[in-house]
Amino acid sequence: MSKFFKTLINSRIIILAVLGITLYLALARFNFSLWYVLGAGIFLGVIFGKVFCRWVCPLGLLMELLMSLSPNGKIRQMYQYHKIGCPIAWISGWLNKFSLLRIRINNDSCKNCGICDKQCYIVAMEPAKYSLYKADLEKPGSSYTCSKCLKCVASCPNGSLQYNIFANSNRK
Secondary structure, three states, X not given: OOHHHHHHHHOHHXXXXXXXXXXXXXXXXXOOOHHHHHHHHHHHHHHHOOOHXXXXXXXXXXXXXXXXXXOOOHHHHHHHHHHHHOHHHHHHHHHOOOOOOEEEEOOOOOOOOOHHHHHOHHHHHOOOOEOOOOOOOEOHHHOOOOOOOOHHXXXXXXXXXXXXXXXXXXXX
C-alpha cells in the first residue's frame, strides 16, 4: 500500500472534520438541498461503499468524538444506532456488497496475525460473527455496518489487505 494512502487513512478524522463541517455549513448557511447530499451519498456508495458516515457526515463527526471518550465501552456501540434514521447509511450500507472498491485479503501474504481484526470496530462489537482474515467468519467490509474507516487496511503489516477494485484476492 502506498505511503500516501496510509497517510490519508491515518488522517481520516481530520478529513471527516473538514468535510463534515463544510457540509454542515453548506446545509445550514447556504440552504444546500438534502437531495444533493443524498445523491452524492448514493454515488459515493456505488463506487466506494459506505464511506459517507466515516469520511463526510457531520453527525458521523459527532459520533466519532463521542466514541473517542469510551473506545471500548457502550458509547462505541452507539455509532451503529445513530444511523437508523439516515437514508444515506441505509443505501450505502446495502451498496457495500456491490461497490466497485472493496476490502480484500490476499491469503498468500496474510500471516494471520489478527492486527486487522483488532483495528476493526465491527469485529470489536461482534467478534464471533466477523473477521477480516478468518475463513469461517463473515467479512466486515461487505457487511451493512462497515463504514470503510480503513484502519484494518492501514494496520496490516504485510499489505495483505487492500482496498481497490483490482485487489488480488483468494477470498472476498
